[in-house]
Amino acid sequence: MSRPDLERLGAVYPRYLNAVVLHGLATAQAVGMGPTDLYATGTLAFHGRMTSGELAAKTGLTTGATTRLIDRLEQRGLVRRVPDPADRRRVLVEAVATDAIGLDDALAPAREKLGAVFVSCSAEEIATLTEHFERATPAFHEAIEAVREAE
């Protein structure tokens, strides 16, 4: 953070991240689930099919806890267990494309407020932001792995 323009970013960015995570926690509470459950569902939706073990690795839970996690999600109809035909020990888990939980409603305020922020941007700014998000996403995932390994 030596460049002068990065200075200001260094002050703004932590507050921003704090707000994003707090919003995530509030959203989970609004739909009546724990944060882990909600964001594991997101992970499944974005990543696609995944074995129980992979999900355990991504969430940082033990395999036992992950079984229970999947149970909870399945009970709510958010997720489906599919036996892996190639290896019948394994269970593939996939997100169901239904909002059985009112997540859309819970995210409505964020969509509205953030939408307003984005709409007022020029096409060029949107391009810059989109590219940033695209690059930041894997960076966060790598950071997650690194943090978990550091224990």
Added chain:
Amino acid sequence: MSRPDLERLGAVYPRYLNAVVLHGLATAQAVGMGPTDLYATGTLAFHGRMTSGELAAKTGLTTGATTRLIDRLEQRGLVRRVPDPADRRRVLVEAVATDAIGLDDALAPAREKLGAVFVSCSAEEIATLTEHFERATPAFHEAIEAVREAE
């Protein structure tokens, strides 16, 4: 989301938010606290002094649960209770400027990976990003309030 450039953003952004929140959860776990506790501490650090009641409102907890929250944070030396001289029923809570918990270490990977993303940006792009974060932060806080009220 009608503009063509917003289309792509709409696909990228949810994944990005998911990654940010997951990283927040992993960080909390790494420092051995619950997500609420960690991000309440952040809120205190950024907002400055705050009464117990205000903190309760910001976290969405009851006042009783907030008392316990402050107890936990105080025990870890992250926070200090200061009696309000103007109104002695009230307790002001303020963040202590010490990293008694290894948060800096836990955030190191994110700083590194994200730092790499930012450093490769032009000054103009950094300006765009900084401005966006500045505007998105209050938007998220408003969304949090809206979600809480909607219950």
Added chain:
DNA sequence: AACATTATCTGCTTCTATGCAGATATTAGC
């Protein structure tokens, strides 16, 4: 001065996520 209101704290209870260790089922290696 008496009463109502507000702010925080405490005792108690509950709920739920998680870990751990062992069970079960399947595959892989020799």
Added chain:
DNA sequence: GCTAATATCTGCATAGAAGCAGATAATGTT
């Protein structure tokens, strides 16, 4: 085919967060 390794599941135990209702203390209101 027998043994070892792997993947998921189950039983049990625990810890910890959070709610609720009542207690305490301070302020404001008439």
